Amino acid sequence: MVDLRHHGDSEVGHGLLDFAVNVRAGTPPRWLAERIAASVADLAAYPDPGPARRAVARRHRRHPDDVLLTAGAAEAFVLLARALAPRRAVVVHPQFTEPEAALRAAGHRVDRVLLTGGFTLDTAAVPEDADLVMVGNPTNPTSVLHPAEALAALARPGRILVVDEAFADCVPGEPDSLSARTDLPGLVVVRSLTKTWGLAGLRIGYLLAEPALVRRLAEAQPLWSVSTPALVAAGACSSPRAVAEAETWAADLTERRTRLADDLTDLGLAVTPGHRASFLLVRTPGAGRLRRALREHGIAVRRGDTFPGLGPDHVRVAVRDAGTNAQILRVLAELL
Numbered sequence: 001m002v003d004l005r006h007h008g009d010s011e012v013g014h015g016l017l018d019f020a021v022n023v024r025a026g027t028p029p030r031w032l033a034e035r036i037a038a039s040v041a042d043l044a045a046y047p048d049p050g051p052a053r054r055a056v057a058r059r060h061r062r063h064p065d066d067v068l069l070t071a072g073a074a075e076a077f078v079l080l081a082r083a084l085a086p087r088r089a090v091v092v093h094p095q096f097t098e099p100e101a102a103l104r105a106a107g108h109r110v111d112r113v114l115l116t117g118g119f120t121l122d123t124a125a126v127p128e129d130a131d132l133v134m135v136g137n138p139t140n141p142t143s144v145l146h147p148a149e150a151l152a153a154l155a156r157p158g159r160i161l162v163v164d165e166a167f168a169d170c171v172p173g174e175p176d177s178l179s180a181r182t183d184l185p186g187l188v189v190v191r192s193l194t195k196t197w198g199l200a201g202l203r204i205g206y207l208l209a210e211p212a213l214v215r216r217l218a219e220a221q222p223l224w225s226v227s228t229p230a231l232v233a234a235g236a237c238s239s240p241r242a243v244a245e246a247e248t249w250a251a252d253l254t255e256r257r258t259r260l261a262d263d264l265t266d267l268g269l270a271v272t273p274g275h276r277a278s279f280l281l282v283r284t285p286g287a288g289r290l291r292r293a294l295r296e297h298g299i300a301v302r303r304g305d306t307f308p309g310l311g312p313d314h315v316r317v318a319v320r321d322a323g324t325n326a327q328i329l330r331v332l333a334e335l336l
């Protein structure tokens with residue numbers, strides 16, 4: 001049994017160069033940190049999610065009733081697990097492990113669909129009688145982006161389809177995001193603001209769904225779960241200016257990721273193709289040994305073997321700036 005509660009943050013620290021956690025380096029940006037800091041003046045009042053809800057709704061061309069602010073995407077998975085009573089819950093792996101962990105913690109049985117080969121979505125592998133399906137897009141840890149039509153084909157009446165779009169803003173223009181879709185029955189889109197904006201310690205994300213489902217999930221949420229500084233961050237990160245900033249970053253990320261993937265391939269490592277997020281899934285025999293050797297050289301990468309569907313030959317590598325990427329490439333060239 002793999003440890004579903006293992007995450008990249010437990011692999012960093014001790015002065016290690018961080019290629020293990022997928023939070024954008026150099027964040028939060030100063031303008032955002034200043035907005036959050038200024039909100040401290042309002043801490044005596046209980047949080048009011050109204051303005052942030054409206055800002056998020058505008059950003060995704062939705063109605064505010066379609067939005068529920070959460071303490072990170074992680075809280076959204078817990079709310080879904082607590083509020084729903086699936087007869088057959090299916091999690092498409094490899095993917096972020098908290099959705100399955102939350103379902104199990106809430107007492108649900110979970111069936112896994114394991115994608116193989118290039119980790120592209122095989123909709124036929126999802127059982128017809130699944131009434132809860134969870135899938136990531138683009139997927140952590142494979143970095144693979146599934147086409148919007150393939151995901152949409154999984155939606156049907158009587159089924160809740162949860163698409164984790166925590167890394168959707170890594171993809172310029174977000175062409176395969178379902179965040180604006182209101183025509184798909186039972187669709188829940190989960191988004192995170194902690195990665196691109198460097199707010200992992202603040203805890204802020206949200207979900208988008210039809211209003212009746214939003215109300216049901218809100219009933220499962222602790223009162224005032226999302227703090228005033230987190231709500232201010234959600235509003236700020238949803239502004240047209242912030243979305244444009246993320247878009248510029250995503251274009252730059254695409255170049256850096258392509259370059260890093262090419263360089264890793266030149267070193268003889270197998271990089272999962274179709275990568276579109278801020279990290280790469282790498283396969284090489286004895287990846288565990290390589291990971292430990294990297295640690296001895298001051299570099300942390302994320303182990304792959306705690307993801308259902310992956311094994312000891314996988315590691316995940318975050319994409320950093322060119323100079324930092326060059327450092328891992330230098331060490332890898334020595335080790336390989």
Ligand SMILES: Cc1ncc(COP(=O)(O)O)c(C=O)c1O
Nearest residue numbers: 072073074096140166192194205
């Ligand atoms: C795919 C994916 N979804 C959701 C999350 C949780 O994000 P948050 O920090 O918003 O809870 C993570 C965090 O690593 C993730 O990788």
